[in-house]
Amino acid sequence: QSALTQPRSVSGSPGQSVTISCTGTSSDVGGYNYVSWYQHHPGKAPKLVIYDVSKRPSGVPDRFSGSKSGNTASLTISGLQAEDEADYYCCSYGSTYVFGTGTKVTVL
Amino acid sequence: EVQLVQSGAEVKKPGESLKISCKGSGYSFSNYWIGWVRQMPGKGLEWMGLIYPGDSDTRYSPSFQGQVTMTADKSVSTAYLQWSSLKASDTAIYYCAKRSGTTTYFDPWGQGTLVTVSS
Numbered sequence: 001q002s003a004l005t006q007p008r009s010v011s012g013s014p015g016q017s018v019t020i021s022c023t024g025t026s027s028d029v030g031g032y033n034y035v036s037w038y039q040h041h042p043g044k045a046p047k048l049v050i051y052d053v054s055k056r057p058s059g060v061p062d063r064f065s066g067s068k069s070g071n072t073a074s075l076t077i078s079g080l081q082a083e084d085e086a087d088y089y090c091c092s093y094g095s096t097y098v099f100g101t102g103t104k105v106t107v108l
Numbered sequence: 109e110v111q112l113v114q115s116g117a118e119v120k121k122p123g124e125s126l127k128i129s130c131k132g133s134g135y136s137f138s139n140y141w142i143g144w145v146r147q148m149p150g151k152g153l154e155w156m157g158l159i160y161p162g163d164s165d166t167r168y169s170p171s172f173q174g175q176v177t178m179t180a181d182k183s184v185s186t187a188y189l190q191w192s193s194l195k196a197s198d199t200a201i202y203y204c205a206k207r208s209g210t211t212t213y214f215d216p217w218g219q220g221t222l223v224t225v226s227s
Binding site: 001034038040044046052057089093096097 | 208211212219220
């Protein structure tokens with residue numbers, strides 16, 4: 001199963017919003033509401049920020065939101081902060097799991 | 109607090125065997141699937157497979173089937189990932205993660221184990 005497609009990088013100034021897309025197929029992203037997003041600071045454990053497309057775990061700021069349309073899921077970070085600079089990965093469950101290619105978020 | 113703690117970094121030679129561990133605490137270890145994820149140098153996350161510690165049922169990604177073995181010992185709340193003959197291409201950080209009970213996300217994750225295979 002091929003990795004889900006994400007932009008290599010996105011950037012924004014503090015306070016701005018950025019959106020990361022995650023494109024799959026009808027066999028994964030489009031077929032199930034099982035998309036999750038992980039924030040990964042290099043050298044640290046990945047952290048869950050969104051699950052089931054749009055649900056936010058407790059403790060995750062409401063600046064993080066998720067959505068899906070067809071075969072593409074999206075993660076939006078509103079009110080960008082310096083600590084949001086990290087790599088972000090989507091993950092979808094179909095008959096198996098598949099991660100996205102990863103997106104580096106840079107806070108200018 | 110639910111926590112997964114992984115074993116420390118390893119440096120091995122090609123052809124050697126290796127077993128790394130992932131110890132869970134703060135929850136009923138037997139009742140939740142543990143997933144393994146690889147991150148090769150400079151690359152993204154790759155799902156390797158899952159193991160259910162309660163009965164050691166395993167599900168491997170086709171890419172990793174036959175390349176690694178996942179086991180678990182519920183008596184010590186520990187999952188393992190092992191190789192019988194390492195290759196240089198196995199150099200990576202390996203993460204374990206607890207799969208949710210009701211749906212399909214992973215949380216929390218272990219801190220990762222760096223495996224370096226070099227002659």
